[in-house]
Amino acid sequence: MRLNQGPEPAAGDDILARLLYRDALMLVIDKPAGLPVHPGPGGGDTLVRHLDALRFGLPRRPEAAHRLDRDTSGCLVLGRHPKALAKLGKLFSGHRVDKTYWAVVEGEPEEESGAIDLPLARRSDDPRSWWMKVDPAGDPSLTRWRVLGRDRAGRAWVELRPVTGRTHQLRVHCAAMGWPILGDTIYGRAPRQGGPGLHLHARALDLPLYPSRPPVRVEAPTPAHMQAALDACGPGPA
Template sequence: MNAEEIVSRLLYRDALMLVIDKPAGLPVHPGPKGGETLFHHLDALRFGLPRRPEVAHRLDKDTSGCLVLGRHPKAIARLNELFRKNEVDKVYWAVVEGRPHEDEGEIDLPLAPKSPDRGWWMKVDPKGQPSLTKWRVLGRTEGLTLLDLRPITGRTHQLRVHCAAMNFPILGDPIYGTAPRFNGPGLHLHARSITVPLYPKKEPIFVEAPVPEHMRERVRACGVIPDEPKVREGNP
């Protein structure tokens, strides 16, 4: 990915915050194995400011969609506070295997690391941290369901573990689901929209990311037509 490509994925920009449509497969932070990450492209998103923006929250490598960045230290501190207090509304779309019996519900299952050696590998554990996800069905087809997922807490891999624990794992998940490790359909989990109450005296900022290419066919099969992104307030 080059500078032009990362700039083309900009969904929202104002003096404090950027929101980009992170592609699936691109890690946000450098890892022990090296390789390309979003961190390597942040200079392209300075837009005249003296320093590069910083990521305000996490998205898994294989999750696509809305990712928030703060443009300078005060903005980053403000965004970190909003995420810490769970005041940012995050909506994910996921194509899952199976057909949940209900049309909506909550998953209230505490989560803890599965292994001390790999802190990102999570499991349901009564002694773990409280974790809550709200979900509702957006559409169905044979063997697959499109869900709207709202994580009330923000635990590592929360949506992936919660869906798997309810016997409707996310399609393309090689860790908690049934997908092969290589050559699978890709993780069908997308950070669809984000609502950030950034300015106290203004309406919250709402940003929506388009459905990624690898999910479009199955989203359409579930009866939902993938649309173009919508942005409110400060469209760049």
């Protein structure tokens, strides 16, 4: 069952307008940039506070089946009950979900496509820190990429397909290649305040949820804060 999305609301607005897909096991929503999924030490609004509106008759609210950074927009999968969450968790942990991201990067890749195979580790031993770094002793991390368009200002529209799912993997990998993601305040060139917002969008997911059916594919529309930069890079994929 595919659902049409209405106008893009701001973070915390009607979450039903962001529903992209629904079946008996899962929901997929278009998470807005700037809205964290879970509460953090700084407080503030979170996606969790809005999930009761997505029960659709079930006794429990759905829960996120994987991670998506606060500043990343796009497809987020929710399990509708514990058994569904367990099944989805195995798909994500087993790298069986095909994830496609769109990013605008500062600095143009020399090639048109390739793979980034760089292990990642935490920058700090502090368990509260999520900042990552390239480290030969870290966890294996692989990202496949291809250029979808380029602009005249030295930026590129890049499709990123993470094979592994490390914390901040795409952001660190792009920065390590010399083309950080536009708006990245941690690994890129953006100021901490007043920047353009992180130009990283979880564009699509393909989930092999049902053995006798093709993978479920869900796509999220381009967020408003990325549209101008993508337009400047050209028409993108056919």
